[in-house]
Amino acid sequence: MSHHPNQFDLFRTRRFLPLFITQFFGAFNDNLLKNAVIVLINFHGMKMLGLAPELMIQLAAALFILPFFLFSATAGQLCEKYDKAAIARLVKQAEIAIMLLAALGFWRHDGVILMSTIFLMGVHSTLFGPLKFSVLPQYLRPGELVGGNGLIEMGTFVSIILGQVAGTVLVNADDSRISIVLALLGCALAGLAAARAMPPAAPTAAALPIDWNFARQTWGIVRHAKQSRPVWLSLLGISWFWFLGAIYLSKLPTYASDVLGGDATVYTLLMTLFSLGVGTGSMLCEKLSGRKVELGLVPFGSLGLCLFGIDLYFATPPQAAATLDWLAFIADAGNWRLMADFALIGVFGGFYIVPLYALVQSRSAPEFRSRAIAANNILNSLFMVVSAAFAAVLAAGGVSIPTVLLIAALLNLVVAAYIYSLLPEFLMRFVIWLLTHTLYRVRHHGLEQIPEHGPCVLVCNHVSFMDALILAGAVRRPIRFVMDHHIFRTPLLGFVFRTARAIPIAPAKEDPHAKARAFDEVAAALAAGEVVCIFPEGKLTHDGEISLFKLGIEEIVARTPVPVVPMALCGMWGSFFSRRYGKAMLSWPRRFWSRIALKAAPALAASEVSAAALQQTVSELRGDWR
Template sequence: MAAPARTGPTMAHHRQGLFALLGTRRFLPFFLVQFSGAFNDNLYRNALLVLLVSGAVAAERVNLWVNLAAGLFILPFFLFSPLAGQLADRCDKARLMRWIKAAEALIMAGAAAALVQQAWAWLLVLLFAMGAHSSFFGPLKYAIMPQHLGAGDLVAGNALVGMGTFVAILSGTIGGTLLAGGPDPHFWVGGGVVLVALSGWIASLAVPPAPPAAPNLRIDWNPLRQLAVLYRLAAARFGVLPAVAGISVFWALGVSYLTQIPNFAVAVLGGTPALIALLLSAFVVGIAMGSLLCARIGGARGELGLVPLGGLGLALFSLDLGFAVRGFQPLAEAVPSLQLLHQWPLPRVLGDILLLGVCGGLYVVPLYVHLQRRAGSDSRARVIAFNNLLNALFMVAASLLGMLALGVLHWSIPDFFLLLGLLQGLALVLLSIWAPDWLVCLAGWVVGRLWFGVRTLHFPEGRGTETWVLHCPPDPLAVLLAVTRSGRPTRLALPTALRGRRWRWLRRAAPGSAPWPEPGAEEGPVCHCEPDPLVAVTAVAASRHYRLRLRRRGWRVLEVEITPQARPGTASGGDVPGIAAPCAVPGP
């Protein structure tokens, strides 16, 4: 089996275990800050919604106030995301995080006072302020992780953050509902949001410094003009825009399921609030499982090939969820959830929702890692701000689609789930055409990792700051392994003789372009394995040349060998020390 590639000291952290990050100062304080923020957002918003529909305002104005509350929370993402990205790139992220969490504590203190006074208009204003807080924190959340975690722990960090975010969303939603429905709701909700905000601010004090990526950046206060700049920054880097679109599709699906599952449990399944909690918990636990599974099987670099698998699972299980309850007649009277689960197809429904979450985790974690790696250190926060803005746009579109299908067209919720499955399948097809490297990475993962056991190619004596130039035989299987199993961003250069359809799909996934010269007609394919974008390179990086040899019998790979070789045009005998690195590969 192939030995892991040595890409630098950060790789050692990944081998310490996924949860070892929670014991480090570079991650634990940040994790607590982001968890408390997501929890508090949902605690306050859902408690306010429950109070509004429970008689706080006149019955004929409830729908107006509820929709106004939802709109006021999402509006700041459109107004402030461009500014938030600029500030996160220009300032020390840890210091900016402390100011944002201090602002949250002040906002929650005002909310507690407004709850006691039952000043509902002020509570809506403060809900807008909490949305602004979230819009400013979002770019920090994903831009600070590459600085603190480096290349080796970025996948594990994203998996833990993804798991924690959805656990915080669920627990905040349930907590806000319970506190608002209990005795003295104004006191308990107000006290709760203030305590959570203070805990987040205290945790932010322990976040290590994160120096600014672009300290000389000039702030542009015009959100429309800056939005065009953010789009150009994202479009300028290979694979970033498809990742942003894919993440936005995930959040559109996520908000649709979190919104419709409660009504689905009561109106379609005939369940109780306990069944609502069970189904929501299954969805969130599934996302946590999928995120952790992605970190386990995807390795330290993340496996982009898991994205098509996760997207396909989202489409299939959404369709199965819609078909599962066709013809189901809910019971005339409510029964406990555990007894209800003994009646088919309720176990199938629970399994579909759990697997929807698992596939969601497998789908979205590699996309976030891909986005963070390729966004560029000097503009990462601004690209993530653009991603957050597009996420908000897709979530609003998903909400409007739900209102149209369920409220205007009077579709059933199972029919709406079928529509979501079809739309997810269509989105996956379009995204795979837009980003063919997803499918190439999937093919490399299936063929290399699962079939031949090649987890990562080993480059003897290769340094993390070097470009590894890998000369391959004219064999599509060998090039596929080189492109997808090197553990690095790889550019492929093909000689003129290898430009036919047989090779076009590989070239689209790892395009060869300047400054790499095209190989001569006598050479085979050449893969330029570039240094990881998260590895600091202080000088002009040298290149080191290797030769890939693939010994196989038919489709069975017997051995993969990478040998250092002399640079083209140098004297024979080789200018790079090292020994051959044979990688014995088990047969299928």
């Protein structure tokens, strides 16, 4: 049986596996240390400067976040200027020193030392954060970027839950704390060994001068990130996810104990469901997106976050039961809906966040990519602090925890609508993704023939009103479609075409000025390095056969000589959007989720292009499958 490439193949490569292991053990150690210190404060009476336990726990969270404000800008600069693999090794060496300091703190039961190590691990994570995401586009091919991000997100959330569980178990394993110290040092050493196996990742801005003024640089990289509207809104979208996540994670312990009547194992169960959900959603992104950056998953993810966040409120029991452990909690069928909500909130969170990270990586300039990730870390930290203040205000006002979670879900609906109104591309991609994945199963053949960079023209047979959406959903690069002005104004689909900046055209006998404007716009798009697609038949087929290709394609390449990629749609004849049974979209749909194909032939140089030759190539490419 032939093997179909998928994201798990990356685990076989040196350009991904060492990075994944390095990130996994780093995140694991972060949470192992933090949770162990919290257990010592909460259950073993560890003190520091006479502070109350609740204040010490809040201080620990603040100390971990503070370095993201202070040092993210510097970390972004370092990752641009120097080899990222070399920086990873230095960061992991520093982690070993931090763990030796933590060992001293555990041995002396010293709160000041352990709190200092939490701050230093925050510095460690601040330095590593821009590196792990900005190095992915250097290590991975474009088709691997979504899958690689999904695996990194999955590994991060799995390591978080494992680190929290291990911190609780190991700190209680023996009074000498030898177990926790050995675990922390072992993970740091494993991370260093993995980092040493990372291949070189050349600096993207070796001449960049390092500005050590963190305030000036912080404002500078945030201002720079705002120059690209899609990147900036994606950064805000990611930070909003962490705003929501911070509310859930901060309220979950009390929700599990006071609202559900569970013990610590119930809290761990819900955290596990949420974390595994995020990991599952992150990994599914590659399958659902066709191995490309699919922004359509972002509205899909935010919709799921809203729906299951709202349902969680109604699934919460009206009053706490007797104290339950996780087995008793699972045994009660009344809790299954609630557990499903937590898992699905995580799954849709993965759908939401992975494409946003991939978009930031793919659309940021290579020489600014690390600093864009650093700007994201700054925003994430800011949103988490605001989240904590927001939750504290609601708690002070006597708002119950289920109601706080409901308010967060409803706010997500408002924020999502606002972001998508500012950048309709998200919503447009969602409509395309939804239509193409519910109505058809699309097989792709030869799409690697489309150049990854630079201008080109795609030519394709024209079978249905869905043809442009099928191509837009399959091709990684944004496409400017040239289409009949009547189709351009089709209800609902017209929104997609306008947002995708399609170019309406009219026959010369109807409006010669409109035709001239369309050809001018095509020339401008190609001059700007964009992809343009035309349907040279100029109309939908009435009999399923390919009609005569018009000479417009010859005029386009004569004016702007660029490569031309012949393409063929197979299987669309007979669909609801074709004219097989009369006027399109007026008869009852006869099939759903039907199998179709999109094929591409090798690109032709402009000097080789003729309408007749292209028609012959497209006909042969399509074959007998109409």
